[in-house]
């Protein structure tokens with residue numbers, strides 16, 4: 001385990017996790033871990049759908065959205081497990097409402113509120129016997145989606161765990177349902193989750209165990225506690241669950257998930273520790289998680305931890321607490337491990353506590369720490385593409401999952417660092433406004449490889465032909481050594497920074513070519529690595545290293561892409577070149593690049609940058625035609641069987657002024673406005689979505705941002721939106737050379753190439769509604 005940083009261990013013991021299928025025996029730890037994380041897609045197959053009476057269904061539908069709502073089916077019902085069908089008219093659509101009946105019977109709800117979860121179960125049992133004696137039992141049903149009793153529905157998505165003392169009739173359901181604001185204000189106040197424990201009494205101990213088994217089958221964590229009368233001393237210390245645990249529960253038991261938590265205490269204006277310990281950790285502990293918490297002490301610490309941690313100590317993954325920046329560090333740390341395949345297979349959980357958490361909000365649909373913790377508890381894995389940005393000259397590579405950006409956005413990123421302490425999350429707005437007032441001109445040369453139309457099938461085009469990006473990285477995967485590169489700040493909401501204008505024509509120069517520029521390394525040109533070797537005679541350099549399989553017993557070595565065509569294992573983990581990190585330091589880059597003349601009023605920039613370069617006028621009418629090139633005879637005639645370009649597509653080259661260039665890996669939802677920057681982007685479609693905001697000028701920039709707030713920015717004539725496989729970008733003269741990657745700032749020195757890795761990483765959790 002990591003040695004540095006403040007370290008604490010939190011363990012909720014004794015507790016057990018429960019597997020999904022009654023027919024399976026306990027798995028070894030490793031398999032359990034994997035299963036726990038992927039089980040949520042399973043549904044009980046032994047039950048039939050509940051079909052509710054037509055009249056009542058609408059009521060239920062609306063109420064179930066609220067998390068708890070009246071149901072009218074309270075007729076007496078025989079207690080029985082499975083095969084329970086209530087007949088109504090419009091079957092299929094409505095039967096989906098509450099899923100399948102898993103167990104039904106009678107339950108008494110102890111209406112005493114706030115049953116203390118740490119109360120002596122013995123006392124609770126004795127008290128409850130007398131308290132509950134007079135209460136009426138109601139018919140209750142546990143379905144694959146909810147627990148329904150009397151007139152209430154509790155969605156299983158809101159259930160964190162169920163506590164049960166062996167040998168008693170009662171159990172406690174711990175949940176975090178959404179709580180709506182009071183009536184008139186509910187339109188304005190976002191619903192919040194708050195903890196609610198429901199104390200149920202079953203008719204008998206046997207029935208209680210059946211209820212528990214039912215919850216277990218629906219992937220709810222079960223905290224199995226010792227019998228009230230058995231003192232904890234009698235419990236073997238090595239035992240993970242109580243003696244006398246009923247077989248129904250015992251054979252489903254598995255070890256509590258073990259995870260490493262990497263927490264950036266500076267995130268979210270210093271509130272991340274409070275967010276984690278006060279909100280997320282109690283939920284994770286309620287579900288029996290064993291957590292090793294490490295607080296980072298400096299920038300780069302998280303990367304180091306992720307690159308060196310002994311994975312056997314956190315076999316179920318790493319949880320990042322902070323903003324997008326800390327996740328990026330962890331990703332880069334994992335990918336700089338000796339065994340990259342092992343690294344990328346380690347699941348990453350996210351508790352959003354930073355200024356901006358675009359990744360978890362866009363990909364997993366959660367933006368508050370409670371929902372994020374519940375999402376981790378519920379498990380499941382979401383495969384997500386990872387892009388690599390390579391600096392062609394130095395060989396430096398930095399990985400990301402969200403977005404790469406150049407131009408205005410990267411300048412704001414740089415400037416916002418100054419305001420981190422003073423303004424917290426507002427720093428992007430302040431920096432954006434300041435930069436807007438003294439907007440420089442940005443000039444780039446962009447080359448990109450568009451995705452062929454037939455490849456743009458989205459989710460349904462799994463069998464489309466895709467470029468095997470592993471070829472691009474077969475022999476160039478190098479460690480990204482970013483130590484020493486000062487970090488500026490994170491992407492935050494792009495929509496709170498930029499504004500549009502119209503291309504001013506000028507030196508806009510757009511043409512197409514089948515060649516990449518001669519500058520990038522060979523792999524960038526998409527040559528087949530084998531052919532490359534034959535043609536260049538660099539067989540030594542390109543020899544693929546033997547793939548060392550990870551030691552993790554549970555790790556999935558060949559994590560498949562979810563949507564793209566399956567690819568062969570290309571052994572892309574080969575790391576070769578080292579480079580001089582000093583070459584990449586921001587300071588050095590600035591010193592070496594004397595042609596950088598970006599200038600602002602408030603942000604004077606480099607000392608040699610004397611002249612203000614902001615625009616005064618925008619040319620609204622100049623179009624920016626991108627001419628798609630025809631096939632180049634020259635190139636194609638050179639193709640022979642040995643040297644076959646991997647990309648039959650054509651590289652498009654466009655040069656000129658750009659207010660911004662954004663290369664997005666997912667839609668990039670912004671926390672502030674909930675608008676998306678790249679509406680057609682998917683996090684797992686093996687393509688990146690590039691936005692080129694052509695031209696220069698404040699008016700154009702402002703227009704872009706105004707329309708972004710309304711989700712209409714793509715309609716602007718100077719905004720080009722292309723799905724790409726690979727992008728090469730080079731800053732031209734007089735352009736401030738910053739490059740933002742997931743909130744980290746780098747110097748754009750020479751040309752950089754962005755492409756996707758052949759393997760995807762795995763985020764813990766699923767988008768709401770994707771659990772089943």
Ligand SMILES: Nc1ncnc2c1ncn2[C@@H]1O[C@H](COP(=O)(O)OP(=O)(O)OP(=O)(O)O)[C@@H](O)[C@H]1O
Pocket residue numbers: 264265266267268269296297298299300301302321322323324325326327329353354355356357487489490491492743744
């Ligand atoms: N203890 C620390 N002290 C200073 N910087 C740190 C520390 N730990 C991490 N960092 C740096 O802070 C950067 C930003 O972290 P993070 O993204 O979690 O926070 P944030 O800035 O609040 O959120 P966002 O990036 O979404 O705006 C990380 O990339 C990392 O380099």
